Amino acid sequence: MHNDRILITGACGQLGSELTLALRNLYGEANVVATDLTPPKGGEIAEGIFEKLDILDGEQMATLVRKYKITQIYHLAAILSAAGEKNPKMAWKVNMDGTFNVFDVAVEQKVEKVYFPSSIAVFGPNTPPNYTPQYTIMNPRTVYGISKLAGERWCKYYFDNYQLDVRSLRYPGLISYKTPPGGGTTDYAVDIFYKAVAKQPYQCFLKADTYLPMMYMPDAIKATLDLMHADFDKIKLRGGYNLAAMSFCPSELATEIRHYEPDFQVSYVPDFRQKIADSWPQSIDDSKARADWQWKPDYTISMMTQDMLHNLKLLQNQQEEVLV
Numbered sequence: 001m002h003n004d005r006i007l008i009t010g011a012c013g014q015l016g017s018e019l020t021l022a023l024r025n026l027y028g029e030a031n032v033v034a035t036d037l038t039p040p041k042g043g044e045i046a047e048g049i050f051e052k053l054d055i056l057d058g059e060q061m062a063t064l065v066r067k068y069k070i071t072q073i074y075h076l077a078a079i080l081s082a083a084g085e086k087n088p089k090m091a092w093k094v095n096m097d098g099t100f101n102v103f104d105v106a107v108e109q110k111v112e113k114v115y116f117p118s119s120i121a122v123f124g125p126n127t128p129p130n131y132t133p134q135y136t137i138m139n140p141r142t143v144y145g146i147s148k149l150a151g152e153r154w155c156k157y158y159f160d161n162y163q164l165d166v167r168s169l170r171y172p173g174l175i176s177y178k179t180p181p182g183g184g185t186t187d188y189a190v191d192i193f194y195k196a197v198a199k200q201p202y203q204c205f206l207k208a209d210t211y212l213p214m215m216y217m218p219d220a221i222k223a224t225l226d227l228m229h230a231d232f233d234k235i236k237l238r239g240g241y242n243l244a245a246m247s248f249c250p251s252e253l254a255t256e257i258r259h260y261e262p263d264f265q266v267s268y269v270p271d272f273r274q275k276i277a278d279s280w281p282q283s284i285d286d287s288k289a290r291a292d293w294q295w296k297p298d299y300t301i302s303m304m305t306q307d308m309l310h311n312l313k314l315l316q317n318q319q320e321e322v323l324v
């Protein structure tokens, strides 16, 4: 582990801003290179090595991999589901060409391991929605989901044909308080907390009874690191592993929040994201991840809700102190 040098794409996003810190803690600040389109605007992530990198620029990517003698790439940069539907060709280009650049640079420069995050968006309206199995009908209907499913298949292709040790997880919607989400369909489950803490009503863009699989960020980080640290022989799937923690709908989350903020009001005005959510599973069977590399989540909806409110209130108090 101490000889590893890691490059992260999309490091300033919702996942990257926390995964980068976890990787720096494990591997040392000097061994982790955060990259993104623009430098971080302050925060802990700004404290380590940062390089500007557009993942569509394969030459610059190769230069950085050479310069830092990179041995592992965590390829997080992508355009998410809701943002992707606004500019489908652009989303396809970033998600596919960027991934090819990562895989090709990794093969050319003998990078030892690559991480490719997939998503529940690989599933579609013909998929069995409850306890969705690892292998089933997929047929994603968003450009994001199509690109993630294609990305998974290319993971397997590069593993089979170029012996690239690439590993992948199908994350549910991720919930966190450090960095806001970047344009997904599950974003309501983060936005709602900001309104609750500000003591304002929340207008939800999904219907009250829309069940989706979700996960708290510490579990997502744990799953990612466990997968990447698992022995080579334990990784039986080279597409994305199904991964689960909790499933709930907006009205259930509002009820949880009301245990701490009894006056919290939520209204429901579904928009184009409803159709996307309706095409995704409601719950996930992650038994393969549990069997192959002993995955087990820690956080329930009530633990997550308590922790989100606690931390957002702390941040709010810190901001108020700065203003005084």
Ligand code: NAD
Residues within 6 Å of the ligand: 009, 010, 011, 012, 013, 014, 015, 016, 035, 036, 037, 038, 053, 054, 055, 056, 075, 076, 077, 078, 079, 080, 094, 098, 117, 118, 119, 120, 170, 171, 172, 173, 174, 175, 180, 181, 182, 183, 184, 186
């Ligand atoms: P995000 O939108 O918050 O962050 C993505 C980052 O990629 C941004 O910082 C953005 O600047 C960067 N980026 C976009 N285009 C780029 C380009 N051309 N070159 C370099 N950087 C570029 O996304 P996230 O939530 O942090 O997601 C990270 C990964 O995890 C993505 O691949 C996403 O598909 C996957 N994922 C996330 C979730 C979730 O709920 N957050 C769920 C499933 C899968």
Ligand code: AKB
Residues within 6 Å of the ligand: 080, 081, 082, 118, 119, 120, 121, 144, 171, 172, 173, 174, 183, 184, 185, 186, 187
């Ligand atoms: C999105 O909603 O697009 C993401 C995801 C589940 O991949 N949060």
